[in-house]
Structure formats: structure tokens, C-alpha cells
Amino acid sequence: MTRKSDEPGARKGFLGTLNSDVAPRVFWPAAGFIVAFVGVAMIWPEDMYRAMMEIQGWIVRWFGPYYTVVVTGFVAFSLWVGLGRYGDIKLGKDDDEPEFSLVSWFTMLFAAGMGIGLVFWGVAEPLNHLAGIPNRASGVEIMDEQGAQAALVQTFLHWGLHPWATYVVVGLAIAYAVHRKGHPVSIRWTLKPLLGNRINGWAGDLVDIVAVVGTLFGVATSLGLGVIQIGAGLSVLDVVGENPGNLLYVVLIGAITLLAVASVFTGLKKGIKLLSNVNIGLAGAVLLFVLFAGPTLFLFRHFIQSIGQYLQELLRHSFDTTAMHGDAGTTWQSWWTAFYWAWWISWASFVGVFIARISKGRTIRQFVAAVLIVPTMLTLLWFTVLGGTATNHELSDEGSLVARGPNGGALLDANGVNISVDNDSSLFQLLETLPGGTILAGFAIIAIVLFFVTSSDSGSLVVDMLASGGDPNPPVWSRIFWGTAEGVVAVALLTAGGESSLTALRYTAIVIAFPFSIVMLLMCWASLREFKAERQLMHAIRLKHQHEELTERLREQGQLKSDDRDISDPTTSRE
Structure with missing residues (x-):
């Protein structure tokens, strides 16, 4: 393998020192693109x-139907490898033990995977579907x-098996390449069997x-849009006014970023784990x-x-593309299912790398169960409790959580857009x-802040590992750099262009998801090839051991002379 210091661009001096700590062909192009995009978005946000x-x-x-088929295929793939004959393959050497306890392992992958999304949408999404938003x-x-x-049930679809299966595809491929094959923590190595x-x-x-x-765009977008929800919660508690300004958002992003940088600075086994x-507690x-x-x-019922x-x-x-609803169906897909599938794919590289990094020593079956089955059940429980309580309250007290128009129907703005649900404050309402x-609202705000911190520190660690050539313990200065960059990007866009700039960043992450979905399909193919080859090798080794035991037993019984060749050994060539 080529060392980072041997890559083109590594040389003596300050820049050479930086290049020796990172993968320059990844670090500099990625940093340059981020700076250029943010600059353009700040100057021309609309x-x-x-x-x-x-x-x-x-x-x-x-490509909405394409996403429908692909993401549903990821569910089938995850269940097949988890429940099938590849399930006992260990993600590590045969004698490797898990690096983290079961509880810590699960809380880290769950918090990084979608913790903040559950808090934001736990009440809002079921109310949105109930209100018919956008149609x-x-x-x-x-x-x-x-x-x-x-x-x-519609909310269950968007947050259940499908997103977690998307994470399984990437996380499993990376964990196998890193822990079983000994490659650096990098996405590229999952494709080595093919390329x-x-x-x-x-x-x-x-x-x-x-x-x-x-990864950086996704985390920065969530950070920027998320502080708006925190502001709404503080407004409900009368801590701030009804319309929190940019100053509050900048302070919140700064505080969250500072905590995230401190967490990623202390490392995976201390700050992030703690x-x-x-947070989960x-x-x-x-x-x-x-x-x-x-x-x-x-x-419970x-x-x-x-x-x-x-x-x-x-x-x-899983296969519903709202084809019979014409333009309304296309609009609905762009708001919900197709958008979600693309969004989960855009997050899969981040979450996949992170959960792969913490999953050494687990078997494929344990990995699938922990990443797919258990989180899905807890996610569905969360939406039932939060969303079920909200919809039940709205039905018993009409208009309490869903604003109604003059005739009791949906509330529309001047452009005819359904604005019946206030997503930012619905949880606190x-x-x-x-x-x-x-x-309880105060505790919820603390939980939201901590979820943002865990998403940010996990994202910073992932970006740092990728930009450092797959080093599982990247240098401290680059951890601080990427952790700070997420906050700076969020602040810059929020103050310069408001939600328009942040939404543009979010859409960019969705656009990036399209080519990455093809990479994920190649990951599935490469993983199956690797699993099949390993299973065949293990089968051959098992047969060889059986033949050796049989040969030794026959020799002990005198039925086979000591100088006779073991003709039953399929690995022995015959003249």
C-alpha cells in the first residue's frame, strides 16, 4: 500500500508536514470544493x-422509481446476508473481541445514525401526513x-427498515474491508474486489x-436547520422572543461546535462514547x-x-411510487419518500464509516441485528409514542397541533402551500x-443539543479518517479542523442566506446521493463476492481438516500405512 507521505504532493516544509498527515489527493480537493460552494451560496443564496x-x-x-427499487433492494440484501450462511463471518480476525460493550456500541451507532432526526420529526411527520402536506x-x-x-404507518416506512438497511450496506462492506482484510478506514477499499x-x-x-x-454538507445542514428548532423550543419556554434572530443561532452553533470539537478531540473511546x-439515556x-x-x-395497543x-x-x-396521482404524486414523492431515500443514501457514507469503525469483532449476523432490526424496533416505538400521542391529541382537540383553514380544511399560505404544521415547534407544542x-421541554432541548453534538463529532471523525487516508486515529489538528468547518459552514450560510442557503446545501447532498447509490450497488456486488470466496475457502479448510483427522484415525487403526498418501484429500494432486 502507498504511504500517505509517498503520495504525489508530499514534500518537506509546512505544506509537506500537512500532507504527511492527510491524503492530499482527497483532503485538498474536498476542502477546495466546500469553500467554493459555500462562497457561491453566500454571494448568490437565492x-x-x-x-x-x-x-x-x-x-x-x-429517478424516484430507481431509488424505490434500489433502497428496497438494500433491505433484501441486508436480511439475506444477516440471516443466511454468511452470518457467522467475523468482522475481524478470528480471535478478535469486540472493542466496545454491547450498550456503548449500540448507543453510538444509534446516536450517529438518526438520533436528531427522530427528535425533530417524531411529532412533526405523522402530523404532516395527517394534515395532507403537501397533498x-x-x-x-x-x-x-x-x-x-x-x-x-407511512412514517414507519420512511424511518424503519429502509434507512437502516442503507447503513448496513455501506457499514458492512467497510467493516469487512477494514477489520477482516486489514485495509485502512476508507470507502474505496470496499471496491477492491471489483477494481x-x-x-x-x-x-x-x-x-x-x-x-x-x-458528509460535511449533511451534518452542516442538519446543524443549521436544527438550531432553528432549538430556537423554537426556547421561544415556547419564553427564554427568547417569538422570532429568534441570527445572533441566537450563531451562539447555538458555536456552542454545539465547541462541544463536538472537544468530544472528537478526546477520541472515540472517551468523548464520543460518553x-x-x-444522549440515548x-x-x-x-x-x-x-x-x-x-x-x-x-x-401500547x-x-x-x-x-x-x-x-x-x-x-x-416499499414499491409505491404514487404513479396514479399524476403531478400531485410526483410532488409528494419529492417531499417525502423519494427525498428520504436519497437523503439516507447521502448519509450512508458518514454513518457507514462510523459504525464500521466501532464494529470490530462482531459477526455479520450481530452487525445486521444491531444496525437493522433493533434500531428499527426502537425507532418505531419512538414514533408511536411521540407521533401517536400527537395525532391522538389532535383528533380529540381539533386544531391544537394542526392549524385549520377557515372551513376546517388545510391552512394555506399566499402561494397555496399547506402550512398546517409548524415542524420546528410541534414537539414543544x-x-x-x-x-x-x-x-420536559427543557430536557428535550438538552437532548436535541446533545444529538447535534454526537452527529457533529461522529461526522468530524468520519471526514477526518477519510481525508487522512483511512487512519482510524487521525491527527488532532485535522479533527479540530473538520469539526470547526462544519460549524463555520452552517454559520456562514445561515447568516448570509438564511434557510435558502442551508436548503441549497441540503439539496446538494441529495444530488451527491445519486452517484453514490451506484457505488453502493457495487459495494453489494463486491461484498457478496468476498463473502462467497471466504465461505468457499472455509469449506475447503474444513474438508482438509476432516480428511487429515480421518487419515490419522485410519493409521492408528492400522488400516493405512504411515507412508501411504491420503488419497481422500481433495487438495492433493493425483498422478
């Missing part, structure tokens, strides 16, 4: 927003009990550059409080019923309806 929206919309319109193409026809059930040594060239560099840019454990406390302070018996309906309709929903809601 133009960049419209351009990226058009490109993203075009991809969704023309009724989802099949939720009216705001009644049946509509509330359908809204929750051979060409992964050391421009093709491998391009894959890692795309992963670095997509924050993930605390705090989110679990919020979940249990809502469960027992709300309609407890109803929620609702969970079981919704799980059954989700599994019953999984195949139909729900918490206010519960006993002790103000205190």
Missing part, C-alpha cells in the same frame, strides 16, 4: 437555492382515526472526496415520560397494531399538553 432545487427535483422526478397523494384522505393510523489496484488512483480518490463532501450514552427518559404521562394503554399493519403493508408501501411539560 440563485443557488433555485438551481439546486431544480437539479434535485429533476433527479427525484426521473393527499400518500393515501391519507382525511383527518380521522383511520387517517392517523395510515399517517403513522483491483485501480482503487489507488483517481477512481478511489473520487469516491472518498464525494463521501467527505456529502456523549452517546448520556436522556432521549429514553423523554420517551418514557411521554409514554406514561400520555395515553399509556392506547399507545397502538404500537402493536401499527407494527402489524406496517409489516402487512411493507411490500406495497405537544409537550406543553402533558403534565410537567415545561420541564
Whole structure:
């Protein structure tokens, strides 16, 4: 393998020192592209927003069905390798033990995977589907009990098996390449079975550059848009005014970035592990409080019923492209399912690399169970408790969480857009309806902040490993650089162009997801080739051992002379 210091561009002096710590053919192009994009987005925020929206919309319109088939295929692939004959292959050497305890391992992968998304959309998305935002193409026809059930099942689709299967594809391929084959922590090595040594060239560099840019853009976007939700929570608590300004957002991003940099500075086994454990514990406390302070018996029944309906309709929903709804169906897909599939793919490089890094010593079956099955069940429980409580409250107290128009229908703005649900504050609006809601809202805000910190520090570590040539323990200065870069990008875009700039950044991550989806398909192919080859080798070794044992036993019984060749050994050539 080529050392980083031997790569083109490495030389003596300050720049040479930097290049010796990083992979220059990945670090500099990725950093340059990020700076250029942010600069353009700051100068022309509306133009960049419209351009990226058009490109993203075009991809969704023309390739939405492609995403539907591909992501559903990832679910099938994950279940097959996890439950099939490859499940006992270890992601590491045969004598490797897991690096982290089961609880710490799970909390880290869950917090990095989608923790912040659950807090933001746990109440908002079921209410959106119930209200028919942006239209009724989802099949939720009216705001009644049946509509509330359908809204929750639709949410299950977007946050259940499909996104976690997307993470399995990338994480499993990287974990096998890194821990079993001994390659650096880099996406390119997953394609070595197909590309051979060409992964050391421009093709491998391009894959890692795309992963670095997509990861930083995704985390920065979530950070920028997320502080708006924190501001809404502080407004509900009367800590700030009704319209928090940019100054508050900048302070929040600065504080979160500082915590994330401190966490990634202390390393994976200290800061990131500790924050993930605390974060999941705090989110679990919020979940249990809502469960027992709300309609407890109803929620238990609702969970079981919704799980059954989700599994019953999984195949139909997985292939639903809303084709019979015309333009309304295309618009709905661009808001929800097709957008989600692209979004999960754009996050797969980040989450996949991170969970691969922490999964040494696990078997494929353990990996799939921990990344696919267990998180899915907890995710569905979260949406049932938060979303189920919200939809139930809205049905019993009409207009409390979903704003209604003059005739009781959807509330539309001047452009005819459905604005019935306030996504930023819907969580806090729900918490206010519960006993002790103000205190609970305070805990929720802390949980949101910590989820952002864990997403940011995990993302910084991933970007750093990729930009450092796959070093699992990259240099401290680059950890600080990438951690700070996420916050700086979020602040720059939020203050210069507001939500338009941040949304343009989000759409860019979605656009990047399209070529990366092809890389993921190649990962599946390469992984299956590797698993099949290893299984065949293990089978041959097992047969050889059986033949040797049989030969030794026959010799002991005198049925085979000591100088006779073992003719039963299939690995022995015959004259």
C-alpha cells in the first residue's frame, strides 16, 4: 500500500508536514470544493437555492422509481446476508473481541445514525401526513382515526427498515474491508474486489472526496436547520422572543461546535462514547415520560397494531411510487419518500464509516441485528409514542397541533402551500399538553443539543479518517479542523442566506446521493463476492481438516500405512 507521505504532493516544509498527515489527493480537493460552494451560496443564496432545487427535483422526478427499487433492494440484501450462511463471518480476525460493550456500541451507532432526526420529526411527520402536506397523494384522505393510523404507518416506512438497511450496506462492506482484510478506514477499499489496484488512483480518490463532501454538507445542514428548532423550543419556554434572530443561532452553533470539537478531540473511546450514552439515556427518559404521562394503554395497543399493519403493508408501501396521482404524486414523492431515500443514501457514507469503525469483532449476523432490526424496533416505538400521542391529541382537540383553514380544511399560505404544521415547534407544542411539560421541554432541548453534538463529532471523525487516508486515529489538528468547518459552514450560510442557503446545501447532498447509490450497488456486488470466496475457502479448510483427522484415525487403526498418501484429500494432486 502507498504511504500517505509517498503520495504525489508530499514534500518537506509546512505544506509537506500537512500532507504527511492527510491524503492530499482527497483532503485538498474536498476542502477546495466546500469553500467554493459555500462562497457561491453566500454571494448568490437565492440563485443557488433555485438551481439546486431544480437539479434535485429533476433527479427525484426521473429517478424516484430507481431509488424505490434500489433502497428496497438494500433491505433484501441486508436480511439475506444477516440471516443466511454468511452470518457467522467475523468482522475481524478470528480471535478478535469486540472493542466496545454491547450498550456503548449500540448507543453510538444509534446516536450517529438518526438520533436528531427522530427528535425533530417524531411529532412533526405523522402530523404532516395527517394534515395532507403537501397533498393527499400518500393515501391519507382525511383527518380521522383511520387517517392517523395510515399517517403513522407511512412514517414507519420512511424511518424503519429502509434507512437502516442503507447503513448496513455501506457499514458492512467497510467493516469487512477494514477489520477482516486489514485495509485502512476508507470507502474505496470496499471496491477492491471489483477494481483491483485501480482503487489507488483517481477512481478511489473520487469516491472518498464525494463521501467527505456529502458528509460535511449533511451534518452542516442538519446543524443549521436544527438550531432553528432549538430556537423554537426556547421561544415556547419564553427564554427568547417569538422570532429568534441570527445572533441566537450563531451562539447555538458555536456552542454545539465547541462541544463536538472537544468530544472528537478526546477520541472515540472517551468523548464520543460518553456523549452517546448520556444522549440515548436522556432521549429514553423523554420517551418514557411521554409514554406514561400520555395515553399509556392506547399507545401500547397502538404500537402493536401499527407494527402489524406496517409489516402487512411493507411490500406495497416499499414499491409505491404514487404513479396514479399524476403531478400531485410526483410532488409528494419529492417531499417525502423519494427525498428520504436519497437523503439516507447521502448519509450512508458518514454513518457507514462510523459504525464500521466501532464494529470490530462482531459477526455479520450481530452487525445486521444491531444496525437493522433493533434500531428499527426502537425507532418505531419512538414514533408511536411521540407521533401517536400527537395525532391522538389532535383528533380529540381539533386544531391544537394542526392549524385549520377557515372551513376546517388545510391552512394555506399566499402561494397555496399547506402550512398546517409548524415542524420546528410541534414537539414543544405537544409537550406543553402533558403534565410537567415545561420541564420536559427543557430536557428535550438538552437532548436535541446533545444529538447535534454526537452527529457533529461522529461526522468530524468520519471526514477526518477519510481525508487522512483511512487512519482510524487521525491527527488532532485535522479533527479540530473538520469539526470547526462544519460549524463555520452552517454559520456562514445561515447568516448570509438564511434557510435558502442551508436548503441549497441540503439539496446538494441529495444530488451527491445519486452517484453514490451506484457505488453502493457495487459495494453489494463486491461484498457478496468476498463473502462467497471466504465461505468457499472455509469449506475447503474444513474438508482438509476432516480428511487429515480421518487419515490419522485410519493409521492408528492400522488400516493405512504411515507412508501411504491420503488419497481422500481433495487438495492433493493425483498422478
